[in-house]
Amino acid sequence: MSEVLSQSQIDALLASVMGGGTVKEEVSKDAGKNYRKYDFYSPKKFTKDKLNILRSAYENYCRMTSSRLNSLLRISSEVSLVTVEEERYYEFSNALSDNDALTMIRATLGEKNGGGTIFMHVTTPLMLSMIDRMLGGKGEEPEYIPSQYSYTDIELLLYENIAKYLVAVMKDGWANYLDMNFAIEKVETSHGLMQEIGMDEIVVIVVIEVKIQGVEGKINVCIPGTLLTNIFSFLEHKKSSSGKAAGGEEDNTSQDIFEFIKDSNLEVTAKIGDATVMLQDIYDLKQGDIINMNRPQNSYVDVFVENNIWFQGKLGTQNKNMAVRISEINKQKDNKRGDL
Incomplete structure (x- = not known):
């Protein structure tokens, strides 16, 4: 098979012919870029x-x-x-x-x-x-x-x-x-x-x-x-399992967390109202006295879950026990418990 000339060899050959001279042996030294041979008999398996x-x-x-x-x-x-x-x-x-x-x-x-x-x-x-x-x-x-x-x-x-x-x-x-x-x-x-x-x-x-x-x-x-x-x-x-758990199963993960914590014990209290009383008045209190809570008779009662207001309700009774009927959900749950 004849040798393929590179572009630099072709240019040198044309220049020599046009100039009336002969091609120098140094032209053959430029064989172009060197490429690594690829063995098709044993192709690479790992990247x-x-x-x-x-x-x-x-x-x-x-x-x-x-x-x-x-x-x-x-x-x-x-x-x-x-x-x-x-x-x-x-x-x-x-x-x-x-x-x-x-x-x-x-x-x-x-x-x-x-x-x-x-x-x-x-x-x-x-x-x-x-x-x-x-x-x-x-x-x-x-x-x-x-x-x-x-x-x-x-x-x-x-x-x-x-x-x-x-x-x-x-x-x-x-x-x-x-x-x-x-x-x-x-x-x-x-x-x-x-x-x-x-x-x-x-x-x-x-x-x-x-x-x-x-x-x-x-x-x-x-x-x-x-x-x-x-x-x-x-x-x-x-x-791939780690990526799937971090992305597609996010909702399931949240549900699993909720299922795990929903059996936790939380303190639920109802707050009737606030009153400011002088220490002398508290010292003189006795059975039968009345403390004004500064709230209408049929007003809503704040229902606390731990220290946050979660619900509004009405006072009542159930099976001869005091009870609170939930009337609405408090959307701003960052309200803290006040001092009585």
Whole structure:
């Protein structure tokens, strides 16, 4: 297929022909803008916003992991997030050697929401350095590690012990988004024989860099796409449920609040009237005396609910007891109780 010339190349060619000269070799250096190739065989499944959620969760995880390693190894460590990339599983698997240990982590969203398996790999120099420090050594990076190096049984036990510390804080990293539980299923040394995930399955690989006293290594976390689909579906459902409760169910919420408080006990009193009396007159009062309330005989009585006037009524009797018949509702309920 012939090469397609850019506009700048065409302009240079025309200028050279019109000028009677030859085309310079420098023209071919301008190939126009560089565009990123899109792989139609493996299209991206997760949007940038969803990957940002993973990035935020594992940035929290890195901070907590650093504190956990500081207390475990009794030395300062730096843990930082490098990349969060969507790839095929074979790209993660091909980067491992045959004898690399792979930690299988069971992630659960709840009884109804299911879960899946996450794979975590710690580079061999970093893991050997941490094991050496746990056994009382200096934790220096080994000078030479053969490509076919395999962990001993004791090292695998210590490997799993350290992995438990790394997995224990993963729940807290996700705490800002949802409640997830993580537990180690096993440490697999023959990852090439695993059949838990297909080689062409979409995964997201989280690369974390760890620096401990001159020793550098990486922690690679491989999250299958099926698990991430469940996680993001759960987050979308949670978000939509919150929005619906805040909007469409507002009236129902008000009704529920009223149903909850309508059984509360309130004091209801009726006020006949007001009178101003001198203390001397009160001192001289005796049985049979009459106090003028300064209100007509058939006037309305104020009915208070707690300290506010809610109703106007008429005094009367019912079953030989004093009673008040409600005549109207007071629309201005901010009137306070007056002094008798």
